Amino acid sequence: MSVQERKERERARRERLIVETARELAEKDGWDAVTTRRLAERIEYSQPVLYSHFRGKREIIGAVAMDGCTELAQVARAAAAGAEGLRAKVTAVARAYLDFGRRNPALYDAIFQLDGGLLFASDETPEPLKDAFAAMLEVFGEVAGDGVHPALFTEVFWTFLHGQVTLARAGRTPEEFTDQRLELFIGRMAVFPPD
Amino acid sequence: MSVQERKERERARRERLIVETARELAEKDGWDAVTTRRLAERIEYSQPVLYSHFRGKREIIGAVAMDGCTELAQVARAAAAGAEGLRAKVTAVARAYLDFGRRNPALYDAIFQLDGGLLFASDETPEPLKDAFAAMLEVFGEVAGDGVHPALFTEVFWTFLHGQVTLARAGRTPEEFTDQRLELFIGRMAVFPPD
DNA sequence: CTCTCATGTCTAGCGGTGCTAGGATTCTTT
DNA sequence: AAAGAATCCTAGCACCGCTAGACATGAGAG
Known part of the structure; x- marks a missing residue:
C-alpha cells in the first residue's frame, strides 16, 4: 500500500x-x-x-482564497501578539488587515470579489474563513462595550475595514487619510474598559 | 444642417x-x-x-456605472428629503444606500467591483460619482462632530456602508442583523448636535 | 433625375477563453 | 510477460472580445 x-x-x-x-x-x-x-x-x-x-477555474480561485484566509488569520494573530495593551492590539490588528488587503490585492480579491463561492455566516462557511473571523473576534470582541454582542461588533468592524480596503484601492486615497479614518473609527466605536 | x-x-x-x-x-x-x-x-x-x-465592453460597463451613480445620488437625496429631523435623515440615507446595493447588485458591481475605470478622490472623478458623494456629505457631514472634517467622516460612513453591502451579499446575513449593525454604527459614530 | 462618393452597417474571421471527449501511454498487478 | 487500470495529452467544442474589409444606403453635385 x-x-x-x-x-x-x-x-x-x-x-x-x-x-x-x-x-x-x-x-x-x-x-x-x-x-x-x-x-x-x-x-x-x-x-x-x-x-x-478542481472542477473548474472558480474552484482554483476558491482554493487560493482559502490560503488567503489562513494567512489573514495568521497576520491578525501575529499583530495582536506583537502589541502591548488592548488599545494597541486593536489598532495593530486593524492596520494589519488594511496592509494585508493593500499588499495582496489579488489574494484579497480571490476571497471577496471573485466568487470562489465563499459563504460567510453559514454552516458551509469554510474553516479558514471562520478562523480569520475568530482571530478578529478575539481582539475586537473585547472592545464591543456593554450590551453589544461581540460578534455583531466584530462584523461592523470588519465591514468597515473591508470597505476601507476596496474603496482605498479604487480611489487611491493617500495613506495618511486612511490612518485618520481608522483613528476616527476606533476612537468612537471601540469601548475600552478601564484598567 | x-x-x-x-x-x-x-x-x-x-x-x-x-x-x-x-x-x-x-x-x-x-x-x-x-x-x-x-x-x-x-x-x-x-x-x-x-x-x-464605445471603445470596448469596459466602457459600456462604465456608462452603466455612471447611470448607477446618478440614481444613487437621487435615492440618497430622496431619502433625506423624506425624513424629518437629523437623526431620521441619517438613518434614512444609510438605509437607502443599503437598499440600493441590495436591490441593484449588478448596477452596484458596475460602480465598484468591475473596473469600468471609475476613479474616486481624484480630479478625473466623473461628475455623477462626485455628486453621489456630495449627496451623502450633505447629511452625514452634519453629524461628523467637532474637529472632524465632514468629508473624512462621510468617507468612513460610506466605507462602512459599502462593506456592509458587499459582505452582506456574500454572506447573506439576515436583514434584522443588518439593521442592528447600522444602529450600532450610527449610535456610536454620529454626533447629533443638541437642538 | 442621375451619378459620385462618403457614411454607415454587416459579414466573416482572428486569437483567445474555459472546458472535455477519446486515444495514447505509462505503470501496477497478476 | 501479459493484462488491466490508472494517468495523461492531443485535439477540438462553443463561446468570448474585438476588427478588417466587403457591402449597401444615403446625401449632395451636376
Missing part, C-alpha cells in the same frame, strides 16, 4: 503547486491573466490535469 | 438603448451574461455598432 500513499502524496503536492502557481500569476499580472492554458504550462502539465484536481 | 442634427439625435438615442439594454441584461443574468454578441442581438444591430459608440 506504500505505492498508493506515494501517489497520493505526489498528487497533493501537485495540487499545492497548482494553487501556488495560480496565486503567483494572479499577484503578478492580475486574475485575468490566470488562464487554464498559462497555468497548465507553468506547472508543466496539460490543461486536463487541472480538471482532475 | 437639420439632417446632421437628426442623425446625432438618433445616435444618442441608440447609445442610450445600448446602455439600458446592457444594464437590463446584467440585472437579469449577471455581468458574465452580458456579451457583445447578446447585447448586439438585443438592440438589433451587429457587434461593430457597439464599438462605434
Whole structure:
C-alpha cells in the first residue's frame, strides 16, 4: 500500500503547486491573466490535469482564497501578539488587515470579489474563513462595550475595514487619510474598559 | 444642417438603448451574461455598432456605472428629503444606500467591483460619482462632530456602508442583523448636535 | 433625375477563453 | 510477460472580445 500513499502524496503536492502557481500569476499580472492554458504550462502539465484536481477555474480561485484566509488569520494573530495593551492590539490588528488587503490585492480579491463561492455566516462557511473571523473576534470582541454582542461588533468592524480596503484601492486615497479614518473609527466605536 | 442634427439625435438615442439594454441584461443574468454578441442581438444591430459608440465592453460597463451613480445620488437625496429631523435623515440615507446595493447588485458591481475605470478622490472623478458623494456629505457631514472634517467622516460612513453591502451579499446575513449593525454604527459614530 | 462618393452597417474571421471527449501511454498487478 | 487500470495529452467544442474589409444606403453635385 506504500505505492498508493506515494501517489497520493505526489498528487497533493501537485495540487499545492497548482494553487501556488495560480496565486503567483494572479499577484503578478492580475486574475485575468490566470488562464487554464498559462497555468497548465507553468506547472508543466496539460490543461486536463487541472480538471482532475478542481472542477473548474472558480474552484482554483476558491482554493487560493482559502490560503488567503489562513494567512489573514495568521497576520491578525501575529499583530495582536506583537502589541502591548488592548488599545494597541486593536489598532495593530486593524492596520494589519488594511496592509494585508493593500499588499495582496489579488489574494484579497480571490476571497471577496471573485466568487470562489465563499459563504460567510453559514454552516458551509469554510474553516479558514471562520478562523480569520475568530482571530478578529478575539481582539475586537473585547472592545464591543456593554450590551453589544461581540460578534455583531466584530462584523461592523470588519465591514468597515473591508470597505476601507476596496474603496482605498479604487480611489487611491493617500495613506495618511486612511490612518485618520481608522483613528476616527476606533476612537468612537471601540469601548475600552478601564484598567 | 437639420439632417446632421437628426442623425446625432438618433445616435444618442441608440447609445442610450445600448446602455439600458446592457444594464437590463446584467440585472437579469449577471455581468458574465452580458456579451457583445447578446447585447448586439438585443438592440438589433451587429457587434461593430457597439464599438462605434464605445471603445470596448469596459466602457459600456462604465456608462452603466455612471447611470448607477446618478440614481444613487437621487435615492440618497430622496431619502433625506423624506425624513424629518437629523437623526431620521441619517438613518434614512444609510438605509437607502443599503437598499440600493441590495436591490441593484449588478448596477452596484458596475460602480465598484468591475473596473469600468471609475476613479474616486481624484480630479478625473466623473461628475455623477462626485455628486453621489456630495449627496451623502450633505447629511452625514452634519453629524461628523467637532474637529472632524465632514468629508473624512462621510468617507468612513460610506466605507462602512459599502462593506456592509458587499459582505452582506456574500454572506447573506439576515436583514434584522443588518439593521442592528447600522444602529450600532450610527449610535456610536454620529454626533447629533443638541437642538 | 442621375451619378459620385462618403457614411454607415454587416459579414466573416482572428486569437483567445474555459472546458472535455477519446486515444495514447505509462505503470501496477497478476 | 501479459493484462488491466490508472494517468495523461492531443485535439477540438462553443463561446468570448474585438476588427478588417466587403457591402449597401444615403446625401449632395451636376
